Amino acid sequence: MKISVIGTGYVGLVTATCFADLGNSVIGVDIDDKKINKLKNGVSPIYEQGLTELLAKNLRDGNLEFTTDIKYAVENSNIVYIAVGTPQGETGEADLSYLEAAIADISKYLDHEVIIVNKSTVPVGTGNYVKKILVEKSIDPKMFSVVSNPEFLKEGSAINDFMYPDRVVVGSDKKEALEIIADLYRPITTNIIKTDILSAEMIKYASNAFLATKISFINEISNICDRVGANVKEVAKGMGLDKRIGSKFLNAGIGYGGSCFPKDTLALIDIAKKAGYDFQILNKVVEVNKKQRNIFLEKVIGHCKTLEGKKFAVWGLAFKDNTDDMRESPSLDVIPYLLSKGAEVIAYDPIAVDNAKKLLPSNVKYGSNRYDVLNNCDALLILTDWKEFIEADFNVIGKELKGKVIIDGRNIYSKEKVEGFGIKYIGMGI
Ligand SMILES: NC(=O)c1ccc[n+]([C@@H]2O[C@H](COP(=O)([O-])OP(=O)(O)OC[C@H]3O[C@@H](n4cnc5c(N)ncnc54)[C@H](O)[C@@H]3O)[C@@H](O)[C@H]2O)c1
Numbered sequence: 070m071k072i073s074v075i076g077t078g079y080v081g082l083v084t085a086t087c088f089a090d091l092g093n094s095v096i097g098v099d100i101d102d103k104k105i106n107k108l109k110n111g112v113s114p115i116y117e118q119g120l121t122e123l124l125a126k127n128l129r130d131g132n133l134e135f136t137t138d139i140k141y142a143v144e145n146s147n148i149v150y151i152a153v154g155t156p157q158g159e160t161g162e163a164d165l166s167y168l169e170a171a172i173a174d175i176s177k178y179l180d181h182e183v184i185i186v187n188k189s190t191v192p193v194g195t196g197n198y199v200k201k202i203l204v205e206k207s208i209d210p211k212m213f214s215v216v217s218n219p220e221f222l223k224e225g226s227a228i229n230d231f232m233y234p235d236r237v238v239v240g241s242d243k244k245e246a247l248e249i250i251a252d253l254y255r256p257i258t259t260n261i262i263k264t265d266i267l268s269a270e271m272i273k274y275a276s277n278a279f280l281a282t283k284i285s286f287i288n289e290i291s292n293i294c295d296r297v298g299a300n301v302k303e304v305a306k307g308m309g310l311d312k313r314i315g316s317k318f319l320n321a322g323i324g325y326g327g328s329c330f331p332k333d334t335l336a337l338i339d340i341a342k343k344a345g346y347d348f349q350i351l352n353k354v355v356e357v358n359k360k361q362r363n364i365f366l367e368k369v370i371g372h373c374k375t376l377e378g379k380k381f382a383v384w385g386l387a388f389k390d391n392t393d394d395m396r397e398s399p400s401l402d403v404i405p406y407l408l409s410k411g412a413e414v415i416a417y418d419p420i421a422v423d424n425a426k427k428l429l430p431s432n433v434k435y436g437s438n439r440y441d442v443l444n445n446c447d448a449l450l451i452l453t454d455w456k457e458f459i460e461a462d463f464n465v466i467g468k469e470l471k472g473k474v475i476i477d478g479r480n481i482y483s484k485e486k487v488e489g490f491g492i493k494y495i496g497m498g499i
Contacts (some may be wrong), residue, residue: 070253073098073142074150075171077108077135079115079328079394080188080220081152083227086123089133091256097135098142108135116393116420119228143178148249152188152220161335163192172199176206179213184246186216190273190333192340196240196266214246217266219273224327225391236260240269274340277333278351283318284325285357291321291498292364301498302480321498323452323478324361326388326397331358361497362402365478368495369407372474373447377411382446382470384439385453385479386429387421395424399478400452404429415442419455443469454479463490 070093074085077099085097099105104114111125127133136142143149153167168189175185185203187196196215203213217240222230237254241247242265251261262272291301301321309316325331334355341348373379388398395401398421404414408430415434418425422435436442439457443449449470451458459481467473467490474493475482487494 070094070148070249071146072096072148072150072253073146074152074188075099075139075142075175076151076153076167076189077101077104077114078152078154079117079224079227080222081150082108082113082115082124083117083120083222083231084150084152084188084220086120086127086133087228087231088253089127089130090123091253093132093253095127095133096142096145097133098139099135099137102137105135105137116391117224117227118391123228139174140178143175143183144180146183147181148184148186148253149175150186150188150218155189155191155332155336157332157335160339162339163190163332163336165191165195165198168195168199169202172202173206176203176208179203179208182212184214184216184249186218186250188218188220190219190277190329190336191217191270192336193267193270193274195270214241214243215266216241216243216246216250217269218250219269221273221276224394225389232257234258234260236262238262238264238269238272240264240266242266274333274337277329278337278354280318281325281330281334281358282350282354284320284330285354285361287319287321288324288361288497289357294321294498299498304498320480322361322480323365323399323403323497324358326399326401328388328394328396331355331397362399365399365476365497366403366406368497369448369450369476372476372493372495376407379407379411379447380413380415380445381407382436382442382449383414383416384418384442384449384451384458385455386416386418386425387453387455390453390455391420393420393424395421395428398452400425401428403450403452403478404433408432415446417442418453419457440465440469445471447472448474448476451475451477451479451481454481463487463492466490467492 072088072093073096074081075098077097085095089095107114111128113120151171153171155163158164196217199215239250294301305319308314309319338348338351386400417436476495480496484494484499
């Protein structure tokens with residue numbers, strides 16, 4: 070198929086590259102010319118495992134091209150994917166301005182029949198809103214079909230998630246368009262849920278809200294474990310083996326971040342509110358998540374007594390491992406707080422430092438490897454669960470770190486093991 074993907078961010082770029090790899094002819098479009106210039110030269114603007122290689126292969130094979138020219142993209146495709154950002158608006162609602170701009174652009178150059186597929190996470194009803202905009206722009210409804218095809222990939226394993234999905238969801242009231250989009254995925258899965266557009270849009274929000282709920286739930290259990298002396302890791306293991314519960318998203322820690330859960334939970338609360346419903350559980354999930362950052366900081370303060378004049382080594386800046394994405398990362402809450410109380414911070418992240426520098430106060434110092442930030446520090450704070458932190462050498466930590474304590478917001482170590490090296494270990498609910 071001839072596919073255009075509008076928006077070449079974390080989702081759009083992976084979608085474009087994977088569809089090209091599946092044998093389609095794909096054009097990636099973005100308004101950001103710096104991004105497009107990099108992509109034309111085979112350079113990925115984001116860090117994502119395996120992406121650079123897949124990009125190079127498909128550019129070389131001629132299946133994939135990049136442009137800022139939306140006219141060229143629309144004129145040369147039968148399927149137009151929209152993968153632009155839908156960030157959090159002022160009152161928690163999804164901001165649809167990028168999507169509206171993309172639809173306006175498509176409408177200018179629509180001279181043949183196309184299927185417009187929405188991959189961005191959008192409020193329930195957006196597919197119908199897109200149809201309305203196009204009709205208002207005097208586009209003949211016979212010229213387009215609208216399909217919802219939400220994305221479930223995780224940054225850090227996005228290519229794998231795209232190529233081996235648990236399921237694919239497609240929603241439309243146009244049967245033929247629905248089948249064409251479902252066919253795109255037939256080479257990779259048989260688990261294709263074909264549904265109406267409103268349900269497809271809701272599946273995405275409901276899934277993210279449920280996962281966020283699991284995280285806030287286990288975080289509350291961890292806070293109770295701290296009080297009653299149980300170990301949340303043991304508790305999660307015992308719960309997760311029950312197939313009805315499952316072990317994923319049961320890691321207690323500093324709370325969720327990233328570009329999806331924080332904004333999607335708020336957007337679903339807003340969708341419910343506009344529909345006259347108070348989504349009580351989800352309101353609490355969001356509240357608990359915010360509180361969890363403070364619980365981590367309370368542990369730091371509880372150990373250090375005062376933050377003034379203290380020096381902290383921070384391992385991990387990205388919102389999760391294997392990504393350079395800093396959006397809503399716990400480090401953006403924790404580090405500025407420590408600095409505001411007169412502490413010094415020296416941080417290390419394997420990939421996210423360049424992005425972090427744009428967002429964190431300028432007085433944060435950075436190290437070039439995990440060990441060189443430890444020297445003379447009062448404590449090591451763990452904010453991201455990168456593999457190289459999990460595999461760290463406690464002999465080196467014990468030697469370099471002045472204050473022999475690790476305060477672990479991700480529960481990546483065993484307390485027994487760390488304390489065997491003479492280092493105090495403070496986890497979340499351990
Ligand atoms: N990042 C994830 O893990 C993830 C997972 C599932 C779903 N989603 C959803 O996918 C959507 C995209 O997320 P993302 O993380 O890829 O965003 P992103 O910010 O990384 O990328 C969005 C891209 O769209 C471009 N853009 C904006 N307006 C444009 C226009 N009019 N024409 C062309 N390009 C335009 C931007 O320049 C940017 O490159 C969001 O709705 C998000 O909620 C994201």
